[in-house]
């Protein structure tokens with residue numbers, strides 16, 4: 770279960786809570802918010818990773834989730850370049866801890 774456990778740790782309590790700064794390149798209507806061109810924005814990965822529309826019972830830590838499309842490493846062109854290394858490091862560290 771180490772691989773799904775790593776993914777669930779990243780979803781449930783990933784270390785990168787917010788994105789780097791973004792600026793809106795055009796006016797956008799998002800829900801009831803009016804985002805204007807030039808506005809500074811942050812994307813909350815932590816919030817997205819607890820979205821009940823994506824994750825059933827999002828506040829439950831569950832390493833048996835069948836689908837776990839979290840965005841703990843971001844998304845798109847700025848997707849984390851170190852994601853494979855970070856996953857491997859997590860796997861090695863947690864496996865070692867479990868053997869103690």
Ligand code: HEM
Nearest residue numbers: 783784785788789841842843846847848849850851854855
């Ligand atoms: C659990 C560990 C890690 C997490 C959760 C994480 C998370 C993230 C996230 C969320 C972003 C996107 C930020 C944004 O969109 O504003 C990012 C970008 C990045 N990460 Fe990681 N990271 C981790 C480890 C690493 C490691 C080990 C490396 C390098 C060895 C690394 C290198 C990078 C780089 C270079 C970017 C910028 C990519 C770009 O802007 O094109 N990260 N990371």
